[in-house]
Amino acid sequence: MSDNHNHTQDDQELGWFERVENHRLLILLTVLICVGFGAADFFYHKHPHFSAEEIPAFYGLFGFAAFFFVVLAGAQLRKLIMRPEDYYDDQEEAQDAE
Amino acid sequence: MLSELNPGLILILGAVLVPLLRGPVRKIYMLLLPVFGVMHLLNTPHGTYGDYEMMGMVLETYRLDQLSFVFGLIFHIAAFLGILYALHLKDTASDTMQHVAALIYAGAGVGAVFAGDLMTLFIFWELTAIASVFLIWARGTDIAYKTGIRYLIVQVGSGVLLLAGLVMHKAETGSIAFDHFGVTTMADFTAGTFLIFFAFGIKCAFPFLHNWLQDAYPQATPTGTVILSAFTTKLAVYSLARGYAGLDILIPIGATMTAFPVFFAVIENDLRRVLAYSLNNQLGFMVVGVGVGSALALNGTAAHAFSHILYKALLFMGMGAVLHRVGTTKATELGGLYKSMPWTTVFTIIGAMSISAFPFFSGFISKSLILAALAQEHMWLAWTVLLFASAGVLEHSGIKIPYFSFFAHDSGKRPKEAPWNMLAAMGIAAALCIGIGVWPEYLYAILPHAMDYEPYTPGHIITQMQLLMFAVLAFVVLVRTGLYPPEIPSVNLDTDWLYRRLAPSMLKEMGKAVTHLSGGIWGLIREWVDNIRALAARHHGPSGTMGRSIAVGNMVLWVMIGLAVILLLYL
Structure with missing residues (x-):
């Protein structure tokens, strides 16, 4: 299935997305966009359905917190439900052998 | 004819x-x-x-x-x-x-x-x-x-x-x-x-x-x-x-569906299984729409099903192309594929942006109908859960799928680009995702109910971009601080554990116990059988409740449940 060909000189070179200076650029861009849309909150007329929406940059803060929570909670969930890749194979093989 | x-x-x-x-x-x-x-x-x-x-x-x-x-x-x-x-x-x-x-x-x-x-x-x-x-x-x-x-x-x-x-x-x-x-x-x-x-x-x-x-x-x-x-x-x-439509219990059911798969998707290593959890989460939005049952909400469900089928197919196509060329979709074995599969990368990102509901992509104009319907009905709890789930979607489908397959750490794999027909299908799906996002009026025109809804207001664009971009920022912070959990080759337990592990092992134990029982048990069984026979005569006789014609439904149901349980345990 795999169509890998031998690594050439080109392949060894770092791609645009792997250069550290470009990482910095992307992060800076993300921060600037966040600041921009956060500030934009003050420049349009809101029609809130819920009182929480009146908090400045409510959606941004909510998105940041929700994302953080999802990832950290997921990491905790691992302790509970993560098993080796062959977890079910063991048992199914044992069953077949019977 | x-x-x-x-x-x-x-x-x-x-x-x-x-x-x-x-x-x-x-x-x-x-x-x-x-x-x-x-x-x-x-x-x-x-x-x-x-x-x-x-x-x-x-x-x-x-x-x-x-x-x-x-x-x-x-x-x-x-x-x-x-x-x-x-x-x-x-x-x-x-x-x-x-x-x-x-x-x-x-x-x-x-x-x-x-x-x-x-x-x-x-x-x-x-x-x-x-x-x-x-x-x-x-x-x-x-x-x-x-x-x-x-x-x-x-x-x-x-x-x-x-x-x-x-x-x-x-x-x-x-x-x-x-x-x-x-x-x-x-x-x-x-x-x-x-x-x-x-x-x-x-x-x-x-x-x-x-x-x-x-x-x-x-x-x-x-x-x-x-x-x-x-x-x-x-x-x-x-x-x-x-x-x-309008059945109230569907709102909590749907809201639960949007939220819980998000956590499973974060830690799942097989990217096609991540998409399966993500599919589950998207269905939740549609189910909530059905539960609310207003014209706006039902339009939201229909519109979201329409755009969802396209971007979900597109994402599965992207990962299918990876599976076809590399032979696996495990995040731990991928990375850096953008170098040799640039078109697949671009199309998958379009699918990822659509499901994340970035403005001018299809998810934006369909999911917002459901959230707007909830806001209109002042259902704050369901609305909050769906907003939370929207940030979760960005995590597993918006970032995780493209990031771990095409970027992240270079796996050194340089597979060929997907075959032309796969690229064509992905290209059409991607064009439709953007087309629906940019010109939503054509989709809105075929929805079941007439409505007056404008997705592209300054407020809507700004709030949605805040939600998504601050979440992206959270991803950056988590990765840079090393808090983002690494991908690990593993399986994660879900409800299938009950019938793939727990029930078979219980049956095995029960089987052992049964073989130890003495022959005296047969007397007991005889008694049971006689009782059951008497019971059956009472219920299935000419005047019994089960003797009515409706019994076909009951019988089919119980036979099916019995057979399904036996088969599930056996396998």
């Missing part, structure tokens, strides 16, 4: 000829089938057609109205894209089987959407189950075989519940029409309408009934999963919208 034909039959009957054709003729023929279906659909005025009387029941085999049109249309588009995506398959027996199964499955999905009565619905419902399992078995591995059996039991089980519900509903009301059942609170349920609801719930992957989806879809062939992702679950969403 031909105009009275349910469009699904064009695909189903058309599939019969596929094994007889070879090479390019077969390819063109298969692509034309859904095109004929759409033409037939567009040329039929709304109404009901193909009425037959069978055993005292009136069958409405083709009902075309606003709601069935939206789902019927997108099912045809999905069928076309799925066929195009699988066009590189050869004329071998196994590949031919995949083509035939895909066409019959898609046709059954279309057929079910246009069913005007529950019996027609049931027939197509079961056909979707039987045809689709071949897309899993076509993978040819032992794991796929066992997974396919588990999938088939659950799917056929859902159909048998539907049949049992149908029989009871007929006994209760004398009708088998597939219309709104008049159930808006739990108290309104009758035995029949509850069984039908339960059958829909299985196919819709309600919480605790969901795990067949994450179990089966990642085991299908690269092309099979694309087809699978479109029909079964959205048929269930359609059925709920048709029969149970």
